[in-house]
Amino acid sequence: MKNLHKNYGELEVIKNFNMMISPNKIHCIFGPSGCGKTTFINIVASLIPADEGNIEGMQEKTVSYIFQEDRLLPWATVEENILFVLESRYDEKEAQQLADKYLSLVDLTNFKNAYPRELSGGMKQRTAIARAFAYEGDVLVMDEPFKGLHLELKKDLMEYIINYGYRENRFFLFITHDVDEALYIADHIHIFQGPPLSLKQEIIVDIPHEERRSQKEKLRQYKEILLQRSKE
Amino acid sequence: MTDSITKNKRKSLNKIFIFIFWIAVWQGAYLVIQRDLYVPAPLDVFLRLKELVVLEVFWRSVAYSIYRVIAGLILSIVLGVVIGIISSLNDYVYDLINPLMAAIKSTPVLSFIIIALIWFSSSNVPIFICFLMCFPVIWTNVVAGIRNVDIKLLEMAKVYHVKKWLVLKKIYLPSIVPYFSAACITCLGLGWKVSVAAEVLSHPRNAIGSHLYSAKVYLDSSELFAWTLVVILLSILFENIFARLIEKSTMNKSAKAKI
Numbered sequence: 001m002k003n004l005h006k007n008y009g010e011l012e013v014i015k016n017f018n019m020m021i022s023p024n025k026i027h028c029i030f031g032p033s034g035c036g037k038t039t040f041i042n043i044v045a046s047l048i049p050a051d052e053g054n055i056e057g058m059q060e061k062t063v064s065y066i067f068q069e070d071r072l073l074p075w076a077t078v079e080e081n082i083l084f085v086l087e088s089r090y091d092e093k094e095a096q097q098l099a100d101k102y103l104s105l106v107d108l109t110n111f112k113n114a115y116p117r118e119l120s121g122g123m124k125q126r127t128a129i130a131r132a133f134a135y136e137g138d139v140l141v142m143d144e145p146f147k148g149l150h151l152e153l154k155k156d157l158m159e160y161i162i163n164y165g166y167r168e169n170r171f172f173l174f175i176t177h178d179v180d181e182a183l184y185i186a187d188h189i190h191i192f193q194g195p196p197l198s199l200k201q202e203i204i205v206d207i208p209h210e211e212r213r214s215q216k217e218k219l220r221q222y223k224e225i226l227l228q229r230s231k232e
Numbered sequence: 233m234t235d236s237i238t239k240n241k242r243k244s245l246n247k248i249f250i251f252i253f254w255i256a257v258w259q260g261a262y263l264v265i266q267r268d269l270y271v272p273a274p275l276d277v278f279l280r281l282k283e284l285v286v287l288e289v290f291w292r293s294v295a296y297s298i299y300r301v302i303a304g305l306i307l308s309i310v311l312g313v314v315i316g317i318i319s320s321l322n323d324y325v326y327d328l329i330n331p332l333m334a335a336i337k338s339t340p341v342l343s344f345i346i347i348a349l350i351w352f353s354s355s356n357v358p359i360f361i362c363f364l365m366c367f368p369v370i371w372t373n374v375v376a377g378i379r380n381v382d383i384k385l386l387e388m389a390k391v392y393h394v395k396k397w398l399v400l401k402k403i404y405l406p407s408i409v410p411y412f413s414a415a416c417i418t419c420l421g422l423g424w425k426v427s428v429a430a431e432v433l434s435h436p437r438n439a440i441g442s443h444l445y446s447a448k449v450y451l452d453s454s455e456l457f458a459w460t461l462v463v464i465l466l467s468i469l470f471e472n473i474f475a476r477l478i479e480k481s482t483m484n485k486s487a488k489a490k491i
Contacts, residue, residue: 064392069384075406076402088393135392
């Protein structure tokens, strides 16, 4: 990303912002609310245009976005919700295969004919995650996808993302407020401040994901650094 | 199962009781006032209705009145939906149309009927009036439905590059349906009221309103009440048929989803 610029009226949300992200690594964006994280991520997803600057290497890239809310069509079943985003990109057979594959990944095959109102919050979010995965975008963007979910479910879902991440060749951007979440999932943690948005520090978490549950002491050190740096 | 049967039984018993209660109130009013001209006896009205039902002219009038209401409603639905969609997509069109709708809504229906009497033949006046009164209701609700489409769902569709017609079919249409059906139910009642009123003033050859008018001329209260009952019954019948249709179409949708 080079010299990104975005104003909302008088407010400069993003000014001369530069950042590098590398494929196959999970990049966590960590920062106080209102610092411009969501605006930044929406520019990456081309949901809103940047006033100036560009994102190099992002042209023609497809984006899978997991929103804070599930954003499911209330009048469509779990399966129809997933097919809805696939139909414009894949042919019918491919779309069906992808939907089946990712529904079973998030354990919702038995609920594919259920409507969102019949599901729990966690199941709805799992549907949204399956939708994002099934689309197989080159960039996976997540804006606090686990907000309000309980710990066990959160860990399961993060496990999906970690495994998905190492199998495929793509970019990962993950916004969170939660230190433990960030340390569980991220390879790079970018501490943001703002507005205008700027990068305060980048921390590389140098522990393989499968060892994170056991390396408690090392994780604790990272946590201290992270908390300290984000408070300064 | 047995629970629901007794529940249904109790419900229909309740309905019968309510019906008897209001007939009793009517009968009471008749007994207190004791003048047929002001309040005819319920029995007289029912007898009158029985006499009317066997006449050919009764059914012809009912058929023509139904035709006028349906014609007016279809016109208002088609134009209301088309212009509603255009005005919610374009702010200029909305600003242009909105004052017209506000004006129509607050103009007394009689003013329209009188001007329509000059413009149209007597049989077409009720169609025009029914259209004119229902059109703003449909228009307003279609616009409200489109404006209330969840922006978050539209953003989601944008991120995933969902094709325009799919967005229209899967996001816009289902969001408008509740607003649209509410508007239709309102219009079914309203349509009957205003088109019969227009018939009273324009008295076309075959029309419920024309019979109401002659009942007034001859001071025949039981006939007036009998025809009024017919309008009420038709209006309820229409609403029920429409509610069934809506129910059926939504049921079809969920049945399809289960396959």
